[in-house]
Amino acid sequence: MAHLTKEILKGFLDENPVFKILLGLCPTLAVTSTVINGIGMGLAATFVLIFSNLLVSLIRNITPKKIRIPVFIIIIATFTTIVDLSMAAYLPALHKALGVFVPLIVVNCIIFGRAEAFASKNPILSSVADAIGMGLGFTFALVVLAGARELIGSGTLLGFNILTNAYKPMIIMILPPGAFLSLGIIIGLLNLRKESRSPKCT
């Protein structure tokens, strides 16, 4: 079980898809203006990721190498459509807020990357563990980023007014430039932490 826990945990910090590998930046930058959107996007992608990794891993020995990419696309598109339609039926407000980024999960490079780099080469259990770790790591990154942006940009968290009305929201943080600024600063701080921990090599 130890290696499964390791596969799950690595997605959070050491190999966090957003903060460390810089994958899936398009939805990351686009939907993180509120925490709710961040959680919704993260969980939708996690769902697709778990099932696509599971299926890709299941058929990894019978998939011809030459057509593996189209096969991955069909698998991912199937689960994306499931998420898209269920979200439209049960969570119409969230579906509307996320807009085009729900169908765009099809081309999310985290999901593609894990299918190609991990699930097509590893057994089923490890692949699912990897998908859970990566998906939750993605969700975690979105929540951190969206939390910072929503708090500074509108003074709220999950829609609750945290900073009272005396706080003047810094609107730029919920606009596209705010996404780039905050993502850059978070990645910079993580790299700084890594640098200060590793021994100096001068």
Place this chain on the structure above:
Amino acid sequence: MSNEKLLVGPAPHFRAKEDSEGMMRDVIIALLPALFLSIYFFGILAAIVVIVAVVSSLVFEYIMLRARKKTATKTDYYSAALTGLLLAFCITSATPFWAVIVGSAVAIVIAKHFFGGLGFNIFNPALVGRAFLLASYPVMMTTWFKPMDAITGPTPLNLIKEQGISTALSPLFFGNVGGSIGETSALALIIGGLYLLYRKAIDFRIPVSYFGTVIIFSHIFGVDPLFHLLAGGLMLGAIYMATDPVTSPVSRPGGWFFGAGCGLITMVIRLWGGYPEGVCYSILLMNAVVPLLDRYLPGTRFGAKRRLSLKK
């Protein structure tokens, strides 16, 4: 300073007395007439904004130098004070003091030190601070006080854009109009600019091509060129901000192109853009292409007959 890397270009070299510290002192001196006139026109509020901006810029500079374990030099502090002064000059006197501090923080911490500190910043820090404030607090940052008065009113560029009303040229020239703290008086800014040219602290090509492009563009599209030269932040931007040696091209042809690009973008924004004023964005946009200008318009080496070849 002993372990700083020394970069030397191809010979021959000039020897010059000036250094960056003296140059920044010159720019600060050149801004003093505009500072006095702005306090005369906009009163104590303008003075408070200027003081808060300069002091907070110095404090952020000190914090960032300490955090990055850099040796502080006089030049660093002159540069930070200048950034603070320029930031105060391009925002309204109605800005509350905490917003001024936010602007200084963005200018010094994000626009300057995150890019590597003095000499490495791609974008003009003061203008980044202003653009950040304008995007963050759009209503607050476009509340302009009328000069010598405690009531708010539109700037000349607002008037012409929204109501088609032009402003007489003489108040525009002396600065008796609404606007950002240091931008209203063309007279004071031109006096400072002449001092800078006399001290050779700025590259004359950038303001000349900036003004020239604005004049030609105004003639082509049938608007008053003098109005567009004197209104808004054009004088402040063209003389003091576009010429920042860190964020403008080194080469001479690059300087001409840089100024012309700023003028063109300014006029396009003023005539057809969503904002009444475009000086800030035009300079920031042209800042982004400076490395390209330096690479593809390298100019002539001193004493050489022909342009430097790109191929090594």
